[in-house]
Amino acid sequence: MxxxxxxxxxxxxxxxxxxxxxxxxxxxxxxxxxxxxxxxxxxxxxxxxxxxxxxxxxxPIKGFNTWLGAALAGTSLFLCGLMILAFFLAPAAGQSEALWFMVIVLLPICLGMVWGGGWLIRTECGRWTxxxxxxxxxxxxxxxxxxxxxxxxxxxxxxxxxxxxxxxxxxxxxxxxxxxxxxxxxxxxxxxxxxxxxxxxxxxxxxxxxxxxxxxxxxxxxxxxxxxxxxxxxxxxxxxxxxxxxxxxxxxxxxxxxxxxxxxxxxxxxxxxxxxxxxxxxxxxxxxxxxxxxxxxxxxxxxxxxxxxxxxxxxxxxxxxxxxxxxxxxxxxxxxxxxxxxxxxxx
Structure with missing residues (x-):
């Protein structure tokens, strides 16, 4: 918007x-x-x-950044949870290369998306009506x-x-x-x-x-x-x-x-x-x-x-x-x- x-x-x-x-x-x-x-x-x-x-x-468009930011941050947090779970399962499954790819590449991207979602929410919430x-x-x-x-x-x-x-x-x-x-x-x-x-x-x-x-x-x-x-x-x-x-x-x-x-x-x-x-x-x-x-x-x-x-x-x-x-x-x-x-x- x-x-x-x-x-x-x-x-x-x-x-x-x-x-x-x-x-x-x-x-x-x-x-x-x-x-x-x-x-x-x-x-x-x-x-x-x-x-x-x-x-x-x-x-007139208030609310868009709030729900979009919440959806982005929530989805990213869910993906971060999956990666943390995989962190403990990958070594046992012999997938150490996939583990390093997640830790070095995917996890920072997801954390950045969490920050981006929070930034969007902050443009509308906790400010002025x-x-x-x-x-x-x-x-x-x-x-x-x-x-x-x-x-x-x-x-x-x-x-x-x-x-x-x-x-x-x-x-x-x-x-x-x-x-x-x-x-x-x-x-x-x-x-x-x-x-x-x-x-x-x-x-x-x-x-x-x-x-x-x-x-x-x-x-x-x-x-x-x-x-x-x-x-x-x-x-x-x-x-x-x-x-x-x-x-x-x-x-x-x-x-x-x-x-x-x-x-x-x-x-x-x-x-x-x-x-x-x-x-x-x-x-x-x-x-x-x-x-x-x-x-x-x-x-x-x-x-x-x-x-x-x-x-x-x-x-x-x-x-x-x-x-x-x-x-x-x-x-x-x-x-x-x-x-x-x-x-x-x-x-």
Whole structure:
């Protein structure tokens, strides 16, 4: 999946470099209005008349690294156990050459795979449930919760916003709404983050739609009303505002990429079901991000604010949003467990 920019062990967007011609060509200026239909792509956690809060680019695919890392580490540990057993049996069977091959070649490879699986798990577990971004319409400041727990605050008008691209082995080229913090020369990138990420299946047109959703909130005189109305009528807000997402949403969110095609959810149930379980584990083991006092002080909302909207205002998840994915999760995890059991019994 697409984990571009993940800042664990120095994997992140390239910085301390010059803007490229392509970035300049595909720039979204703060005053530019998109003619595309607005879409928020399930990225909003909260909206008020003062600010809007968004999730990070890794939130939609959370859980993938957890289950994949667990599968990789578990399989490798099992193979290591077999090699240790063979270590005691090979001399008695007169297979000393095979013993040395396992010890010198195969065992280090398996131990490396165990480390790799642990590294994948660590990119999601024991960290933060998500990395929020708060765009304050009144102060015109953007607050970004970094992956190390610190907070970046930068003026909205100073951001260089452009179409970002990344390459991932499984999803190919992906697109996001990339924001650069520039040096005083106006051309050197010092920090980068993603303002909007439709999904691994999104395209360049998807970014136009997200910009058509986000830009009016910060720029249009009636932006708050338009954004509130769009969210009120358009679907769900992400249920991580001051809390960890529950297991129901972990299942629903994992299957939402294939929401228009229930048959595809069924066929992909082993993959999507494992992702749902991995997502639950990642959420349960991670901390809820908290904004520092100075950010909260500038984000105070009046009790009478008519434009407050959170996950508490969501409609209940229905059959196709929750219960069908729940059935698919049970079938998928059961299928995976059956395959693993068969392999173990025949080995």
């Amino acid at each position: 697409d984990y571009a920019g993940l800042d664990y062990r120095n994997i992140r967007f390239p910085v301390d470099r010059r803007l490229t011609d392509e970035e300049r060509m595909h720039r979204y200026r703060q005053s530019s209005i998109s003619e595309a239909p607005p879409m928020e792509f399930l990225s909003v956690t909260r909206i008020t008349s003062r600010y809007i809060e968004l999730v990070d680019r890794w939130y 998500h990395y929020p971004m708060r765009l304050n319409r009144q102060t015109r400041q953007v607050h970004v919760f970094r992956q190390d727990g610190t907070v970046l605050t930068v003026p909205w008008d100073d951001l260089f916003i452009t179409l970002g691209t990344a390459r991932a082995p499984l999803s190919g080229t992906t697109y996001d709404l990339r924001a650069h913090v520039l040096d005083t020369d106006g051309a050197t990138v010092r920090e980068s983050f993603t303002l909007g990420y439709p999904s691994p299946l999104g395209n360049a047109e998807s970014i136009d739609k997200f910009w058509a959703f986000l830009q009016p909130y910060m720029e249009a005189p009636d932006g708050v009303e338009r954004t509130y109305r769009h969210l009120k009528e358009g679907g769900y807000l992400v249920p991580v505002d001051g809390r960890k997402e529950g297991w129901r949403w972990s299942i629903a969110r994992s299957f939402m990429l294939a929401a228009p095609w229930p048959w595809l959810q069924f066929l992909g149930s082993p993959f999507l079901g494992l992702n749902a379980v991995g997502r639950m584990v990642a959420m349960w083991t991670s901390k809820v991000p908290r904004w520092p006092d100075d950010v909260e002080m500038t984000s105070k909302v009046e009790r009478s604010d008519p434009y407050v909207l959170t996950w508490r205002d969501n409609a209940p998840l229905g059959w196709w949003e929750l219960y069908w994915p729940l059935i698919c999760t049970a079938l998928g995890v059961g299928t995976f467990a059956g395959v693993i059991a068969s392999i173990l019994l025949t080995s």
